[in-house]
Every structure is written in structure tokens, then in C-alpha cells.
Amino acid sequence: MAAASMLDRWLTEQTDLFPQTDAKDVVVPWLTHRVTSTFLRGGTQVDLGGGLSLANAALAQLGMTMYVVDLLEGYFPHSSMQTDGRAQVAFLESQGVRFIRADLTRCNLLDHFEPESVDVFSSYHALEHMHQSPRPMLESAMESLKIGGRIFFEVPNAANLLKRLRLLTGRTNYPEFAGFWESDPYFGHVREYSVGDLLAVAGYLGLSDVKISGKNWFGALYRVVRNKSLAERLDKMLQLSPGLCGSLFLSGRRARTTR
Numbered sequence: 391m392a393a394a395s396m397l398d399r400w401l402t403e404q405t406d407l408f409p410q411t412d413a414k415d416v417v418v419p420w421l422t423h424r425v426t427s428t429f430l431r432g433g434t435q436v437d438l439g440g441g442l443s444l445a446n447a448a449l450a451q452l453g454m455t456m457y458v459v460d461l462l463e464g465y466f467p468h469s470s471m472q473t474d475g476r477a478q479v480a481f482l483e484s485q486g487v488r489f490i491r492a493d494l495t496r497c498n499l500l501d502h503f504e505p506e507s508v509d510v511f512s513s514y515h516a517l518e519h520m521h522q523s524p525r526p527m528l529e530s531a532m533e534s535l536k537i538g539g540r541i542f543f544e545v546p547n548a549a550n551l552l553k554r555l556r557l558l559t560g561r562t563n564y565p566e567f568a569g570f571w572e573s574d575p576y577f578g579h580v581r582e583y584s585v586g587d588l589l590a591v592a593g594y595l596g597l598s599d600v601k602i603s604g605k606n607w608f609g610a611l612y613r614v615v616r617n618k619s620l621a622e623r624l625d626k627m628l629q630l631s632p633g634l635c636g637s638l639f640l641s642g643r644r645a646r647t648t649r
Contacts (some may be wrong), residue, residue: 393425393448394418400444407478408444415618420607421445424514427641428542430454433509436534438527439494439516442478450486458482459490459497495522503534511535514544515608515637518579525594532595535644541597543640544608548582551634552610585633588640597642602632609636 397418401411410417424445428435431453437446440458450456462479479489490502494516511531517524535541547553553563565579583591585602592600606612606625615621628634 391422391426392452393429393445394422396448396451397421397425397444400447404481407474407481416607416612420605421448423605423607424512424542424544425449425452427639428510428512428540430509434507435510435512436499436503436508436531438511438513438531439519440512440514441516442475442482443514444482445514446487447482447485455488456486457488457490457502459492459494459499459502461493462489462491494524494527495520497527497530499527499530499534505533506536506539508534509536509539511539511541512543513541515546517543517545518582519577521580524591528591528595532644537644537646539644541595541640541642541644543588543591544637545583545588545640546579546608547584547604547633547635547638548587549584549633550609550636551628552614552636554634583638585638588638592640592642595642596645598645600640600642603639603641604629604632604635604637605639606636611636 398414401408401414401417405411421444424443425448429449429452434455434457435446435449436457436459437443438459440446441460441462443458446456446458462475483489492502508531511534531541548563557563569578570576588602589600606628611625611628612618612621615624632638
């Protein structure tokens, strides 16, 4: 498909900016899933905390009006990614991505978007980094979303299978403590989500057509299980029970009335 071809090409051609070439077998399907899950020809999509994702460039190239709301330069000094953030921003802008520099924890999206003007709000591995409740941001997103418009969020699963096994052996399911110890300020995971948490978010926002699904590109499955064929079979089995997967996806639509 076009998105997968673009993503593969960019990772090959822009190795200095996006050094994930050694993991393309996982990265390309992961990003392609994001693209195919939210693509709406001619639509407007806003990625909350979208950072420097090539998926947003692919969506822009496929005809969507793409916005990313993120701290960007305010976050770069604290990122664990050894890349040139400003050069990545310039590349993504050259592909049609539009950036709004804002702190999501203090962001009223109605300051940037008209009511009922956005077709899709997405967010990938951003909500778990917020030190405050996402309620103000998400409620303003719902007001900016068109009736019938979609939200599509991905978060790390606080209760995935590997974390459950770690807990049984007395290990923590939190991120590594060294990252917390060394960080000032701390930009790591503050509160990860479970299936029940996402269903609660859907209820608070009054979403319709709610679906929770799980995938395993994020997490340790493909690092722990080195045999690709075996890892893919385990991945498919785990997807039958999203609560065991490495990451969770929440999909839903804005109903005619919101809460």
C-alpha cells in the first residue's frame, strides 16, 4: 500500500533523521496501522502529542490536512531519542505536516480549532506522559470534533502479559527507576492505562461506536521473542485478548450530544 511504501522509503532515505532502519519490520507495520486506521481523504486530523511521527507525514501526503499539537522544542532536551528534532520538524513540514507548539496539559483546543471542524483526533503514546488529568484537553477536543468524527488513541497497556509476569516474580511494572532518578523534570510515563481506564474515558466523553483493540509492536514482545515467525503468531494470539497486549487502542465517535 502507498503508506507502507512511503514509510519504508523515508526510513531508508532519511536514516540520519529517523534511525529506525534496523527495526523496519516492526516500525513500518506499526506506523502503517496508524495511517490506515485514521485516513479520511480530504479530512482534517489533529494528532495530540504527535511529536515527530512519519505517520503524520504519510497522512498529509495522502491528502489529509494534518496538525500536530506538541511541546516540540520544549521536550527535545529531555528526549531519550538521539536525533535532530529540529531537522525532523523541517522534514515533516516539507511533507505537509502543520505544527502547533503547545503544552497539552494546558491546551484548550478551541483556541486553535473551530467547533465541529475536525474529522479525527489521534494520540499515540502521549496521554501516559501527562502529569495532570487529560480531561480539559479531551473535552475541548470533543467540542472541536465534528458530529460523527473519530478519536483514535494508542497508549501503553499497564497490565500487559509481560508486566503481569514481572509482577509475579517481584519486579515492577513501572518504567525503569533510573530514568525517573535522572530526570529533572520528569517526562516519562506518569500513569499508564488499562482496558477499564479507556472504557472510562469513552464514557466520560460520551463516545459512541467504542472499540478497544490491542497490538504488540510497542512493548517487549519482539525484543524478547527473537524468532520473527513465532513472535508474529504470539502477537495474533494476544490480540484476541487486548488486555494482554503491549499497547491498547481506543476508537470511538462523537455522538450527537456530548457529556
